[in-house]
Amino acid sequence: MTGSLQKWTGGALLAVLLLLTLVPFLLLLFFSFKTQLEVLIDFWGMPEKLHFENYEAAWKAVRSSIGNSLFVCIVTVFGAVVIGSLSGYVFARHRFPLKGPLYLLLIGVMMIPSLLTVVPLYAIINNLHMTHSFWGLILPYISGTQLLGILLCRTLFESLPEELFEAARIDGGGEFYLYARVAMPLCVPILVTIGIVTFLAVYSDYLWPFIVLDQAHQTFTMAAVGLNKSGRSDIGLSFSAYIIGSVPTILVILFGMKYYIEGMVSGAVKS
């Protein structure tokens, strides 16, 4: 009896906590459909009708910034995956002098917090005349995000049987062929994982774009902060802009979950 009472109070408490957790997001959805006048006159009232014109105006306001963000994300993901997997391949399958120290030098980068490098990195980007250019974001992003690729690809490539590579070598495949045609196709799930993690980190970053880029090149996060700062003139507009700009991250996470589950299921069937 007391057990079930405990369960009920626990459940009720959880429901309250969940509601509190979701309040900001319900707020986001609710106000994205209200006009500014409705917000001012009747804060709590339901919108008279669903004002999809907020979304139209918001789409016009943020579409170019979302495009900029997507461009930076896609180029970064591509660069990080190619460069990271290439190094991961070498560390997994090759033997050469100074292999250990070189690997440590790469992995040691993880001890460097971005806080330490942000000021001088700006100086470097400035010297390279890459402020107000997407390359000022992409190149530093690739440097940091390739590490995950090196770590994960090395582990995976090490687990592949040597016979696979031997066979391709006998057929006359060069080293690049072995990397691109033998190793890479076998690690697509890992590459997707790396891509998702990289995409989310880059898309959500606000600080570095804000430091490096100007208004004409702004990313979505910059545009989002800008909407809130310009006198907070229109909540409906900015909230629908936030929702539109969150669609890429939501899609990537949902797509990623499906991918993980598929991977797990196929693994279970094989074993």
Next chain:
Amino acid sequence: MNLAKWKRYGISYLFLVPSFLFIATFLYYPVLLAFFHSFTKWNLVQSSWVGLDNFKRMWTETSFVTGAKNQLIYSVTDIVKAIAFPLIGAELIYLLGGNKLKYLFRTGFILPMLLPGVVTILLWQNIYDPTNGLLNQLLHRLGMNATHAWLGEDGTAIWSIVLMGLPFISGLPFLIFYAAIGNMSQEQLEAARIDGANGWNVFTKMHLPFLIPQFKIVMILTIIGSLQDYVKILIMTGGGPGVATTNPAMIMYNAAFGSSQYGYGSAIGVALFLVILIVTVFNMKFLKTDY
């Protein structure tokens, strides 16, 4: 023979060139610059050696001392937020009957993680808005004085930032605790129950000791993270009013990108890096957690 061997090595090194080119240019070189320029006055064009002046300035400047005190508030509350609340959430879900209900709540709590972090910060900024903010509107509804500019007043600004994200369950610590509790040995828990242990005893005597490794990891990561966290301050208050909500990382940002004092900014970056290093070494030596 030897030539063939070195040709093979050459291919290995060639494949590594892109990685090292990137890391050298955009990670190791900035680190060297940071350490060097922490001893200089630097406006990106010219720099002059000033010795330890930048570091002395931190301890003598009142705004930095305030920032350091604020950092203590942020770090301590961040630890409480990352451990107590997610643990309560995970335990309550664990107590629920029915797997569907558990799944529903777990999914609900991680739902906010779908949005980019900046959007969440902006939503909270809106909640604290003096006129159209949810908080003031709610207080008004309850018949209370509701004219506070929560983020604009000395007394409330820092606590408004601290309380952002209430009830603090959504996030990685919650998932870590939830997974760990699910992995506990059911036989032991069952045996304890048969021996007459009540829920509270099971929680304090079995769950808490079992979760110590998770507590350590979350605590270390939270301390390191909170020292580096100034995006929310930058967006919500810019460190103000005055220096009421600033922290050392925010002062670093303002010094470099607000007033072109890149030398002083580098010095603060170096100082924070050393603190992070000490925390990390302390962790490896005494707490011995892997992450």
